[in-house]
Amino acid sequence: MVTLTIDGRKVTVRKLSTVLDAARKLDIPIPTLCHHPKLSPSGACRLCIVEITNIARPVTACTILVSEGMKVKTTSPYLERLRKTTLELLLSDHPNDCMICERAGDCTLQELAYFYGIRENRFEGERRLYTKRDENPFIKREPEKCILCGRCVKICNEVQGVSAIDFGYRGFNTKICTPFEKDLDCEFCGQCVAVCPTGALTGTMWVQKGRQQDVRDVDTLCPYCGCGCSLTLHVRRNEVIRVSSSEDTINEGWLCAKGRFGYGFINSPDRLTKPLIRTAPKTSSLIAHYSSLFREASWDEALDYVVRRLKSIKDSYGPDSIAGLSSARCTNEENYLFQKFIRAVIGTHNVDHCARY
């Protein structure tokens, strides 16, 4: 353990902690844009600069490791001036169209601009402009809003192991792109969207569905597989408009493409809301529509029907004429009950699970 002093307050942290970790432990605010606690440090945005005794230049708190007896100053008129200059530079190459930005109210850059009171900008100049290139249904890119913090690159590489994107070109023309700017080879997990601190990356499905107002957060579990990731559904007027996951969950906030973007079924008009019982075709000719093969029923009627049919099949042909196939979308408990039902009630070992295929 190492003890250091930050803004006159003593704090003891583990040996390989950064100064930023130590400051966060004391709840001392240090502005950051490129830092993400689950990704390797970058030191690119230069906002977390602090003054450390015996080091001549300001250093980034996110990259410097703590040492015994270190004395850190996280704020001073000089540091705040430098941070403000950096922010002004960033905003001089940013569309500043928060009025219509999907991320308004949930954007780190906007938040910092607010706290530093940046209205006028001393550095108006050329801005990067790009032709739109979004041939995918999930991720919407607005590269003009990109501040090149590199979080999307890191999460794709370090967490997802996909490395679909990286930095391309250099200097002012640097941008995030695919290798050789070829087509995107991506799993659409949307992790990049989740870590983007600005509106440069959003979900295509989220556009103009609502921002902060009237949005209710509902915590739930993902229904897709047995992993059981925690989800937060963002609900507006009884409709799920976005899905996210917070960092303090079992899945550490990470999600896959299905969990993040696969919520369209919830309000789909095609979704089954009542049990259906198959009926005999009315004519022997070509079937006009599949719905003509089913009729709606109540749960009681449907369950009675299932019981009656299973019993009669078992009686006539024996229990081994029946098999059960379970789903990965069920919980462990449900799957346990299902196999118990097939073995104990039906009396056969013919039971299997879709994940085996």
Add this chain to the structure above:
Amino acid sequence: MERFRANLLMCAGTSCVSCGTMNIRDALKEEIKNRGLEKEIKIVLTGCNGYCAQGPVMVVQPEGIFYQSLTVEEIPKLVEEHFLKGRPYQKLMFKEPEKKIAIPTMNEIPFFKHQVLRVLRNRGLIDPEALEEYIARDGYQAAAKALSQMTSGEIVKVVKDSGLRGRGGAGFPTGLKWELALRTKSDMRYVVCNGDEGDPGAFMDRSVMEADPHSVIEGMIICAKAIESRKGYIYVRSEYPLAVKRLQIAIDHCYEAGLLGKNILGTGVNFDLKIYQGAGAFVCGEETALMRSIEGKRGIPRARPPFPVHQGLWDQPTVLNNVETFANIPPIILNGADWFSSLGTDMSKGTKVFALTGRVKNTGLIEVPLGISLKKIIYDIGGGIESGRSFKAVQTGGPSGGCIPEKFLDLEVDYESLAQVGSIMGSGGMVVLDETDCMVNTAKFFLEFTQAESCGKCIPCRIGTKRLLEILNRVTSGNGKEGDVELLEELGQDIKATSLCGLGLTAPNPVLSTIRYFRNEYEAHIKDKKCPAAVCKELLIYSVLEEFCNGCGACKRACPADAITGKRKKIHKIDSELCVKCGTCFDVCKFNAIKKQ
């Protein structure tokens, strides 16, 4: 071994080759053959001689006669006079401009007289592709001594005591760097040589790699022993194909001779050396970016600490030194620390190679003791300002350096003194500027380079240098606003304070140093919309001097914008509304009747 009466050491450095060395070599060969002298006279192609201004150049040994500005036409006469009649050919010798007296030998020529050759000890003397020639000049004696008679600690101590500091620019004490790497516990340590010399106009390292590749390799072998390393890399930019070729030949020869590989010279020391070619990014000269590049990743710098001596290439302790630093090592080991520190100032010992260019008469590569005054470099070695104009400033340290005005001409050049006046030693670029150079434009020129070469990782460098350049463009195009100078200063200082690596840290230097010493030029651009040196195109006004114009009409015919009017034999006029300020009229007028201001 064959013996020759004379050796003709022809400079085959890039500058001389581009002036026609190869044609002259062929002509010489032909002539020597015709005269039946091929058994007596040998032609040797050497690395850069340094006196690039006079190229193509050649030195005749053993007399040491220096011939310059060679042409194919003069070769028959030269061979006849010197090698048949025994009379050195005065016409091709160096002459002092005022006295017109030929100076026959190289050592008496002012350009060479004031130089002290340690790093460039073999320049123009040996064939860089022959290991034997390097060995004949005491090559690999230092390595043999270090490997067989010295311990790691002893080598580190000698290098530390010598006071050698990194020649790549930052001037970190080399011995201390080696000691830190040696003390870091690890199974693997690396020696890396930085040959990614990217400063425009700088060719110190290229010259060493091309003219004396073994001196670098020997320095690296000694370093390998000192820090107990088994593997090394030389990172060379691929824009230096000749350096790559010669280094590779040198490395191959070393493997054949048992100077690299397993059990070097039977001492049990193993060291493998490989060349890694850079792909053309300036920022890869920054140590952390360079190592990432060798690892096969995008060459971008990372925050330090951890420093490379603790966590460098593949996270192992790494000593990364510049070409010139390694080339300094063998003589230090051979002659001792005291010998090395006998030259230099209190804080900066030894010699430094500079690429002297700009408005001086003698441009080229020079090696001088640290502590020498700028005046001595510019006037004694450089021969002063060309065409009698007056000196304005000297820009040192490449694009990241600063401009030093006349009042500091007596400054003793070392790391600290240059930093004090707002510049840096850098890798050793030295550009002399005179009254016809606009300082705002000069700052813009260097910033254009650093801005384009920014890696784009950190915000101050990526966007800050872009904004600096935009403001400078505004100033030089006559759109400067009140307060722009202050804005440049503020932004420049903030970029210096917050940038991630050395590139951003030093990029504002040209701007800040020119504001510091030539603020009036900035103000003239902004307030009076005038460029005092008449360089910035948009601010120029061309007009006809009536007393000189005789109405010849040359300017009128040449003007691409039809901005000049006037009848034949009558005084002409320039319409400033139509004028595109191309300067053609100024160039074509034979009567100096066009005024540019």
